[in-house]
Amino acid sequence: MDRAAPAAVKTVMFCLSTSSIKTRVHFFPTAGAITSHQPITCVLSLFGKGIEKKSVMLDGGRLNQPDGVRLEEAFPTLRNEASGIFGLEIQLSSQQGRVNLLSSQAAIELVSPQASIMYYSAPFVADGEDAAAPEPQGDLSQRLTAARRRSFVGVGVQDAFVTTSLVMVNCTNETVRPSIFHGVGEEAQSLPVGNISPESAMEIPLEESLFKKTAPHECLWGLSRAEKISVGPDSLTPHTAFYVMYRDPVSKRPVSVCAL
Numbered sequence: 001m002d003r004a005a006p007a008a009v010k011t012v013m014f015c016l017s018t019s020s021i022k023t024r025v026h027f028f029p030t031a032g033a034i035t036s037h038q039p040i041t042c043v044l045s046l047f048g049k050g051i052e053k054k055s056v057m058l059d060g061g062r063l064n065q066p067d068g069v070r071l072e073e074a075f076p077t078l079r080n081e082a083s084g085i086f087g088l089e090i091q092l093s094s095q096q097g098r099v100n101l102l103s104s105q106a107a108i109e110l111v112s113p114q115a116s117i118m119y120y121s122a123p124f125v126a127d128g129e130d131a132a133a134p135e136p137q138g139d140l141s142q143r144l145t146a147a148r149r150r151s152f153v154g155v156g157v158q159d160a161f162v163t164t165s166l167v168m169v170n171c172t173n174e175t176v177r178p179s180i181f182h183g184v185g186e187e188a189q190s191l192p193v194g195n196i197s198p199e200s201a202m203e204i205p206l207e208e209s210l211f212k213k214t215a216p217h218e219c220l221w222g223l224s225r226a227e228k229i230s231v232g233p234d235s236l237t238p239h240t241a242f243y244v245m246y247r248d249p250v251s252k253r254p255v256s257v258c259a260l
Contacts, residue, residue, distance in 0.1 A: 005100030007098055017072070032100065043056070043091040044058065045171070085203050119259070182228060210227060214227050242260040
């Protein structure tokens with residue numbers, strides 16, 4: 001056990017709730033070399049437009065044992081009137097001292113009658129007062145997590161079968177103005193996305209104009225354009241998250257999601 005391990009870790013994701021799409025949450029608390037199955041506390045917090053932020057604690061969580069829940073069972077409001085895109089914060093903590101949970105994983109499964117897709121969360125980070133503390137450099141899992149945290153790049157795609165949107169999540173009670181860029185190297189330009197309201201998740205379609213200067217590639221299925229999307233390091237905090245979501249242009253059904 002690492003003495004400098006944070007008391008709690010968290011990740012920020014998004015979920016969808018519509019008449020045809022429901023969300024399942026999967027998480028795997030792990031602490032690297034520790035192989036015991038000691039109890040773990042998992043707290044889910046749901047927030048977004050039209051609903052008051054609510055938190056629930058799940059029972060029975062254990063280290064090194066995968067778990068999950070249908071989100072509408074944890075938050076009945078999603079079964080009734082709430083519909084749209086919402087933010088979800090997942091917090092993990094150990095009930096028996098400071099166990100390093102930074103290598104834990106979480107995934108969201110978006111389920112519809114046609115198909116289901118699953119995407120992984122942004123890396124877990126220290127929560128609370130530990131968020132500002134420097135991470136130890138000697139632990140391999142922490143170095144790997146730090147390396148993943150520096151991968152802030154996604155790809156916007158436009159063709160006959162895929163449209164791309166940017167999903168931004170803010171779990172703070174303050175407005176956030178993120179720095180988003182598109183393009184490569186010195187030619188990268190700012191992408192105006194506006195502000196993220198407090199305790200909200202928002203989806204911004206990447207318009208066709210974004211790809212006007214992007215050279216098309218001839219593929220078996222026709223012309224395809226791709227554009228690099230990146231997040232400024234100053235905009236990445238333990239309380240915000242950014243994802244690229246790909247949808248079917250006709251049905252608007254999500255087909256893939258990637259964390260920035």
